[in-house]
Amino acid sequence: MKVIKKPNGAVILFLTILFSICLSAQEYVPSKENLDAREWFQQAKFGLFVHWGVYSLLGDGEWVMNNQNIAIDEYKKLPTFFNPIDFNAQAWVTMAKEAGMKYITITSRHHDGFSMFDSKATDYDIVDATPYGKDVLKLLAEECRKQDIKLFFYYSLLDWNRDDYFPRGRTGTKIPGRGTGSWEDYIAFMKIQLTELLTNYGDIGGIWFDGHWDQKEWDGEKFGELKVDWHYDEIYSLIHKLQPQALIGNNHHIGVINGEDFQMFEKDLPGKNTTGWGTASDQIGSVPLEVCETINGSWGFNLQDRKHKSDKELIHYLIKAAGYGSNMLLNVGPMPNGKIQPKHETSLKAIGKWLALNAESIYGTQRGPIAPTDDFVSTQKGKTVYLHILNPKLNIIHMGLVPVKIKNIRSLNSQYSIPFRNDKFGLVIDVSRLTKDEIDTVIQIELK
Numbered sequence: 001m002k003v004i005k006k007p008n009g010a011v012i013l014f015l016t017i018l019f020s021i022c023l024s025a026q027e028y029v030p031s032k033e034n035l036d037a038r039e040w041f042q043q044a045k046f047g048l049f050v051h052w053g054v055y056s057l058l059g060d061g062e063w064v065m066n067n068q069n070i071a072i073d074e075y076k077k078l079p080t081f082f083n084p085i086d087f088n089a090q091a092w093v094t095m096a097k098e099a100g101m102k103y104i105t106i107t108s109r110h111h112d113g114f115s116m117f118d119s120k121a122t123d124y125d126i127v128d129a130t131p132y133g134k135d136v137l138k139l140l141a142e143e144c145r146k147q148d149i150k151l152f153f154y155y156s157l158l159d160w161n162r163d164d165y166f167p168r169g170r171t172g173t174k175i176p177g178r179g180t181g182s183w184e185d186y187i188a189f190m191k192i193q194l195t196e197l198l199t200n201y202g203d204i205g206g207i208w209f210d211g212h213w214d215q216k217e218w219d220g221e222k223f224g225e226l227k228v229d230w231h232y233d234e235i236y237s238l239i240h241k242l243q244p245q246a247l248i249g250n251n252h253h254i255g256v257i258n259g260e261d262f263q264m265f266e267k268d269l270p271g272k273n274t275t276g277w278g279t280a281s282d283q284i285g286s287v288p289l290e291v292c293e294t295i296n297g298s299w300g301f302n303l304q305d306r307k308h309k310s311d312k313e314l315i316h317y318l319i320k321a322a323g324y325g326s327n328m329l330l331n332v333g334p335m336p337n338g339k340i341q342p343k344h345e346t347s348l349k350a351i352g353k354w355l356a357l358n359a360e361s362i363y364g365t366q367r368g369p370i371a372p373t374d375d376f377v378s379t380q381k382g383k384t385v386y387l388h389i390l391n392p393k394l395n396i397i398h399m400g401l402v403p404v405k406i407k408n409i410r411s412l413n414s415q416y417s418i419p420f421r422n423d424k425f426g427l428v429i430d431v432s433r434l435t436k437d438e439i440d441t442v443i444q445i446e447l448k
Contacts, residue, residue: 027258028236028240028258028259030261031240031244031245033244033245034240034244034245034246034247034261036245037205037206037245037246037247037261038247038261038262038287038288040150041103041205041247041262041288041290041327042288042327042366043363043364044102044103044150044327044363045102045318045321045322045327045328045362045363045364045365046099046100046101046102046318046327046328046330046355046362046363047101047102047103047104047105047152047290047327047328047329047330048096048099048101048103048104048105048329048330048331048332048348049105049106049154049292049299049329049330049331049332050092050104050105050106050107050331050332050333050334051107051110051154051299051300051331051332051333052106052107052116052136052300052301052333052334053107053110053112053114053116053300054078054079054082054112054114054130055078055110055112055300055301056300056301056333056334056335056336057078057081057082057336058078059301059302059303059304059336060302060303060304061298061299061300061301061302061305061333062107062110062111062112062298062299062300062333063111063300064300065111065112065160065172065175066111066160066171066172066175069174069175069176070175071175071176071177072161072175072176072177072178073177075112075161076124076129078114079114079124079126079129079130080129080130080131081131082126082130082131082132082336083130083131083132084132084136084334084336084337084338085132085337085338086337086338086339087136087139087334087337087338087339088338088339089136089139089140089142089143090143091340092104092140092143092340093140093143093144093146093147093149094147095340095345095348096149096348097147097149098348098349098352099348099349099351099352099355100351100352100355100356100359101149101330101348102149102150103149103150103151103152103205104140104144104149104150104151104152105151105152105153105154105205105208105329106137106140106151106152106153106154107154107156108137108153108154108155108193108197109155109156109193110154110156110300111156111158111159111160111171111172111210111211112160112161113156113159113160113161113162113165114126114129114161115193116136116137117135117136117137117138117196117197117200117201118135118138118196118200119192119193119196120192120196121189121192121193121196122189122193124161136338137153137197137201138200138201141201141202141204145202150204150205151201151204151205152204152205152206152207152208152247153197153201153204153206153207153208154208154210155190155193155194155197155207155208155209155210156209156210156211157190157209157210157211157212157214157230158171158172158210158211158214158215159186160172160175160178162181162186162189163178163179163180163181164181164182164183164185164186164189165181165183165186166179166180166181166182166183166186167183167215167227167228169211169214169215169227170213170214170215170216170218171214183228187230187231187234187235190235191234191235191238194207194235194238194239195238195242198238198239198242198243198246199242203243203245203246204243204246205246205247206246206247206248206249206261206262207239207246207247207248207249208249208251208264209248209249209250209251209252210250210251211251212226212230212250212251212252213251213252213253213277215227215228215230223253223254223277232250232257232258232259233258233259236248236258236259236260237259240259247261247262247288248260248261248262249261249262249263249264249290250264251264251266253266253277253278253279254279254283255279255283255284255285256285256287260285260287261287261288262287262288262289262290263279263284263285263287263288263289263290264289264290264291264292264329265278265279265289265290265291265292265326266292267292267293267294268291269291269320269321269324269326270284270289270291270324270325270326271284271324288327289324289325289326289327290326290327290328290329291317291321291324291326291327291328291329292328292329292330292331293317293328293329293330293331294309294330294331294333295308295309295314295330295331295332295343295344295347296308296309296333296343296344298333299331299333300333301333301334301335301336301341302333308343308347309347311347311350311351311354311439312438312439314330314347314350314351315350315351315354315439315440316390316439316440317330318330318351318362319362319377319388319390319440320372320377322362322365322377322379323367323368323372323377323378323379323388324367324372325366325367330348330351332344332348354439354440357413358412358413358440358442360381360386360412361379361386361388361412361442361444362379364381365379365380365381365386366379366380366381367379367380368380368385368386368387369385369402369404370385370387370399370402374390374391375389375390375391375394375397376388376389376390376391376394376397377390383446383447383448384444384445384446384447385444385445385447386412386442386443386444386445387429387442387443387444387445388440388441388442389431389436389440389441389442389443390439390440392436392437392438392441394431394436395430395431395432396428396429396430396431396432397427397428397429397431398426398427398428398429399426399427400426400427401422401423401424401425401426401427402422402427404447404448405447405448406420406422406427406445406446406447406448407446407447407448408445408446409429409443409444409445409446410443410444410446411434411441411442411443411444412442412443412444413442414435416434418430418431418434418443429443431443
């Protein structure tokens with residue numbers, strides 16, 4: 001059944017039978033299924049991010065509604081000619097798998113409020129409001145199961161379309177046609193949609209929340225206090241009850257909140273702050289970590305985005321993320337027709353080719369004992385430390401004493417034995433005779 005709504009969009013028929021679960025604010029204790037999922041996530045290291053919605057039609061990124069202040073009634077014309085007949089779930093999942101990715105995170109609903117799945121909470125979705133009329137998330141979920149790829153759902157916490165997203169946040173304030181409504185109705189709406197995502201698509205990897213920051217005060221330099229209660233104790237408990245293994249992350253740029261299972265960092269390595277909204281190093285939690293980044297400069301399809309990163313830059317980012325003990329979630333912005341941009345496909349193929357040769361130095365590793373620099377990064381698996389030489393001009397590697405006994409040092413691919421010294425003067429590794437790759441040369445340090 002469809003939820004009956006007042007003219008202002010507020011939900012007045014709340015599906016209470018779905019939420020008879022006892023939701024309390026007690027301290028979260030992860031289930032065994034959840035802990036197992038966290039371990040898998042930490043070992044996966046590489047995933048595909050997909051930002052796709054009706055905004056792709058305008059070719060100006062996923063924030064186009066806000067950036068161009070498009071009126072509600074005008075923006076609602078977009079779904080009427082959104083018909084991605086070239087969308088091919090099998091091609092998408094195969095592409096991700098060949099790139100060496102272990103999971104996919106796709107936007108189920110972005111800030112424009114349009115749902116890319118069949119929802120009973122609203123008609124403003126891909127099945128009811130577009131000529132395409134198919135649930136792309138269901139098609140993708142079925143294909144992910146076939147190819148053993150885990151599927152996560154991105155879910156926007158903010159909404160530029162609904163009246164009940166009120167009080168207003170910091171974004172979308174100049175969009176014409178926005179009304180007022182009840183915040184409690186908005187929370188109820190989100191619970192219904194999250195229940196749908198967690199019951200209609202089989203087992204999922206988790207929920208990737210975004211938008212908490214929109215309701216925080218901003219003084220031009222830093223975030224202040226929240227203006228609203230997000231009811232996280234209820235929302236997180238609902239998710240863990242419906243699918244205990246599903247991991248919860250929230251892109252709020254602060255420390256881990258009770259109930260969250262992984263921590264993400266947007267366009268920044270953990271503890272760094274090149275963007276101005278980075279998470280401080282003292283706020284990094286003990287949960288699995290994930291860095292998300294774009295292939296070019298945009299998340300959603302942007303026709304004029306020419307900031308395409310080189311293969312070297314993207315591979316280095318993956319290596320550095322692993323060196324910080326983090327996964328990398330690399331984004332593509334599909335075109336309106338449902339196809340992935342050819343340049344994005346080319347980049348993913350290059351990364352997959354590199355990973356095929358260097359897989360053991362990335363998958364299943366943890367942060368290495370040698371602190372990452374611009375010249376080299378370390379990862380570790382058991383008694384093997386992998387040192388990634390990112391600067392091909394480097395001939396001598398000199399660092400402080402490594403307080404463990406080293407058995408030998410060899411090239412990962414050629415197994416060439418590399419001379420070294422580890423004494424009171426520090427660890428010195430002579431790589432002057434090693435044939436180096438322009439992107440990355442991996443040496444393995446075997447510990448006794």
